[in-house]
Amino acid sequence: MSPLPPTAATHDTLRQLVHGHCDPSFLSALHKALTVDPWPASGSGSASASPSAYGTVGGHGERLLRRLRVLGEELPPARRLFDDPAQLATLHAWAAVADPSLCLTALVHYLLCLGSIDQLSDDPAALEAHMAALESGRAKGVYLITEVGQANSHLATATRAEFDPVRGDFVLRTPDARAAKFCSAGSRTVPQTGVVLARLSAGGTDRGVFAFVVDLTDADGLRPGVEMSSELELGALPLDYVHIRFHDVRVPFAHWLSDGARIGGDGGFHDPAASPDARLQRTLRVGQGLWATMPSVAAATCRQSAVMAVNYAQQRRTQGRFAPGAPLLDYRTQQRAVLGALADAFALTCAAHRASALWAESLAVQATPSRDAQQADTAMGFTPWAAVSAPLAGYKALAVRTAVRVVADCQRRCGFSGHLDVNGLAGYHGFHHAFDTAGGDSQLILYDIGRTLVEQHVPAAAPEAPDGLPPTSPHWWPALAQRHQYLLTDHLRQRRDLRADNASDPLDLWNPLLEEAGLLGELHATRLMAEDVAHTLTGTTDPVLAQALAPLAALHGVTTARRWAGSLLTRGTLRPPDIDALADAADRLCDAVLPHLPLLTQAFAYPDDITAAPLAAADFNAAVDSTLQWTLGGTA
The missing domain is CATH 1.10.540 (Butyryl-Coa Dehydrogenase, subunit A; domain 1)
Incomplete structure (x- = not known):
C-alpha cells in the first residue's frame, strides 16, 4: 500500500x-x-x-x-x-x-x-x-547516596548525622572508610551543593535515613570538614568522580530535609512515617523523577541512533558478489537490525509518555506515611526502589537495557563509523551502560519486581492466547506478553511454594530462584511497554500516522518475541512453528515500514546543530572528510 x-x-x-x-x-x-x-x-585573559x-x-x-x-x-x-x-x-x-x-x-x-x-x-x-x-546554575547540585564499602548500601546507610541539642544543628560524620560516598563532585573550585543521605541520630536513638543539604565546595575549594579523594576515571561517561568523607561537618537545622518529621524543643522526636523502611521510602521518593525521565532519555538516544543507522544503510554501497553496488538497506539482515532499532525507539517513546504521566500522578497525590509503611513491610527486598515505585523502577531498568542493546546494534551496523566519537554512538552507549547500575541497580530492581509478582500471585485461568491475531498485528505481542507473564509467574510460584517448607530464611528460599525472578521482572516491564505501544496506536486518529506507526509497532513486537524465543518455547506460550514464522513476519513488516522512512526519520532526528554527527548528514562520507585536515608529503 x-x-x-x-x-x-x-x-x-x-x-x-x-x-x-x-x-x-x-x-x-x-x-x-x-x-x-x-x-x-574572548575573555579577560583568565584561564576560565x-x-x-x-x-x-x-x-x-x-x-x-x-x-x-x-x-x-x-x-x-x-x-x-x-x-x-x-x-x-x-x-x-x-x-x-x-x-x-x-x-x-x-x-x-x-x-x-x-x-x-x-x-x-x-x-x-x-x-x-x-x-x-x-x-x-551558579552552583552545581550533586546527590550523595551510594557508599563504597558494601553492596545494597542504600538499605544500610552508615553516614551519620547526629543532632546537637545545645547548638540546634547536626554533626555529619563518615564513621569509617567503607562509608565514603561516591559521586561526581570532584570539581574543587566550582560551587557545589550536595544532598547527602545520612542516618539521623537524635536523643541517642537511630531515627532513620534522611536527606541533608550540605555545601561541599565553593570558589575557594573544599568546605571545612569535607574530605575528597583524587579523581576516579570512567572513560565510558567522563565526569569528575570522587569519594567523599565528612569529618564533623556542621549542618544547620534548616538544611535537614525533614519531610514532616519533627524534633521538639525538649529533644523529643516525631516522624509520621511509621517505620524505618517507610522513612527510607519517603526520603528516596525523589528517585521517581529520575526513573520517569530515563525512558525519555533512552528513547531520544535510540531514535537518533536508529536514524543514523538507517542513513548509513541507505548510503553505504556494498561490493559483495551477490549484488555489487547495492545499498546495505537492501539486505534483510540490515533491515531487521536498523528498522528494528527504529521500532524499539518508537516503543521506548510510548513508554516514556506513560512513565512521565505516572510521575505526574505521584507528584499530584503524594503517598501517605501509612501507605508507605504498608508497602515497606511487604515490598522492600534487595533494594528500596521497587518499594518506592515498582512501575517506574521497572521502566528505568528496561529503558537503559533496551538503549544499550539498540545503540550497540546501531554501532555494529555502521561499521567503523559507528565507533567514531564524533558520531556520538559511543557516548550514548557508555551513558546507558553506566546507568544499568546507576540510579538504582537494574538487575536488583528486576529481582524485586519478579519476587513481588510471585508473592502476590493468585492462581486463575491464564489470559487467552492471541490465536485470532497474526504476528503482523500490533496487538499480537501485547496479548502474548500478558499470557506469558502469567505462565512465568505461575510456574515460579509453584517452585517457590515447593521450597517454602524447607527454607530456613528468605535467602535460602529465593537464592536458587533469583535468575527466574529477574527474568519475570524484565518481562513485566517489557509487557508494560508493549501495552504503552498499543495504547498509543489506539489513540492515533490521524490516518497517515496510523498507517506509518502500525507496522513499526508490530515490528517491535515481532523482534521482541524473537529475543524471548527461548522463554516462550520453554513455557509453551509459543510452539516451534510459531517461532519459525516470526522471521517471515519481520520481513513483511520491514517492507511495510520502508515507504514511511522519510516521514519517520525526519520526525525522529534531532537538529544537526544538536548532534553535529557526520552519520546524520545527507552525504556522510563528505561530512567526515570536511572535519579532516590533510597534509601532502613533499610540499614543505
Whole structure:
C-alpha cells in the first residue's frame, strides 16, 4: 500500500509524540540553550576563558557548570519545571542527544538535588538562597547516596548525622572508610551543593535515613570538614568522580530535609512515617523523577541512533558478489537490525509518555506515611526502589537495557563509523551502560519486581492466547506478553511454594530462584511497554500516522518475541512453528515500514546543530572528510 501524503496535522501530532506536549517556545529555548557555546569568544585573559585550561578534574566541572548556567538563563525556573514532568523529560532527552555528560549532570542537579529540596523540605524559605543558586546554575547540585564499602548500601546507610541539642544543628560524620560516598563532585573550585543521605541520630536513638543539604565546595575549594579523594576515571561517561568523607561537618537545622518529621524543643522526636523502611521510602521518593525521565532519555538516544543507522544503510554501497553496488538497506539482515532499532525507539517513546504521566500522578497525590509503611513491610527486598515505585523502577531498568542493546546494534551496523566519537554512538552507549547500575541497580530492581509478582500471585485461568491475531498485528505481542507473564509467574510460584517448607530464611528460599525472578521482572516491564505501544496506536486518529506507526509497532513486537524465543518455547506460550514464522513476519513488516522512512526519520532526528554527527548528514562520507585536515608529503 502506498503511503498517504502527510499533512501539517500529521507532522504536528508526530512532533508531540516525539517531544511531548511542550510549547514550541520551550523547545526553541531548549534548542538555543544546548547550542550556545559556554566558552566566551574572548575573555579577560583568565584561564576560565579557554576550555583548554580545564583538561583536568576542574575542567569537567567548570564546563558543565557553565552549561547548567545557560540552561538556567534560557529555561523556566526549576520549580516551574517540576509542575510539568513532560518538560523536564524533554530537557534531559535533548541534553542526552547533545552531550551525555551534561544529561547525567542535569539529571542529578535537577531531579535529585533540586527535587529533594523541593519535595522534602518543610522550610523552603530557609533554603531559598541555595535553591536560587542551583536554579540559576551558579552552583552545581550533586546527590550523595551510594557508599563504597558494601553492596545494597542504600538499605544500610552508615553516614551519620547526629543532632546537637545545645547548638540546634547536626554533626555529619563518615564513621569509617567503607562509608565514603561516591559521586561526581570532584570539581574543587566550582560551587557545589550536595544532598547527602545520612542516618539521623537524635536523643541517642537511630531515627532513620534522611536527606541533608550540605555545601561541599565553593570558589575557594573544599568546605571545612569535607574530605575528597583524587579523581576516579570512567572513560565510558567522563565526569569528575570522587569519594567523599565528612569529618564533623556542621549542618544547620534548616538544611535537614525533614519531610514532616519533627524534633521538639525538649529533644523529643516525631516522624509520621511509621517505620524505618517507610522513612527510607519517603526520603528516596525523589528517585521517581529520575526513573520517569530515563525512558525519555533512552528513547531520544535510540531514535537518533536508529536514524543514523538507517542513513548509513541507505548510503553505504556494498561490493559483495551477490549484488555489487547495492545499498546495505537492501539486505534483510540490515533491515531487521536498523528498522528494528527504529521500532524499539518508537516503543521506548510510548513508554516514556506513560512513565512521565505516572510521575505526574505521584507528584499530584503524594503517598501517605501509612501507605508507605504498608508497602515497606511487604515490598522492600534487595533494594528500596521497587518499594518506592515498582512501575517506574521497572521502566528505568528496561529503558537503559533496551538503549544499550539498540545503540550497540546501531554501532555494529555502521561499521567503523559507528565507533567514531564524533558520531556520538559511543557516548550514548557508555551513558546507558553506566546507568544499568546507576540510579538504582537494574538487575536488583528486576529481582524485586519478579519476587513481588510471585508473592502476590493468585492462581486463575491464564489470559487467552492471541490465536485470532497474526504476528503482523500490533496487538499480537501485547496479548502474548500478558499470557506469558502469567505462565512465568505461575510456574515460579509453584517452585517457590515447593521450597517454602524447607527454607530456613528468605535467602535460602529465593537464592536458587533469583535468575527466574529477574527474568519475570524484565518481562513485566517489557509487557508494560508493549501495552504503552498499543495504547498509543489506539489513540492515533490521524490516518497517515496510523498507517506509518502500525507496522513499526508490530515490528517491535515481532523482534521482541524473537529475543524471548527461548522463554516462550520453554513455557509453551509459543510452539516451534510459531517461532519459525516470526522471521517471515519481520520481513513483511520491514517492507511495510520502508515507504514511511522519510516521514519517520525526519520526525525522529534531532537538529544537526544538536548532534553535529557526520552519520546524520545527507552525504556522510563528505561530512567526515570536511572535519579532516590533510597534509601532502613533499610540499614543505
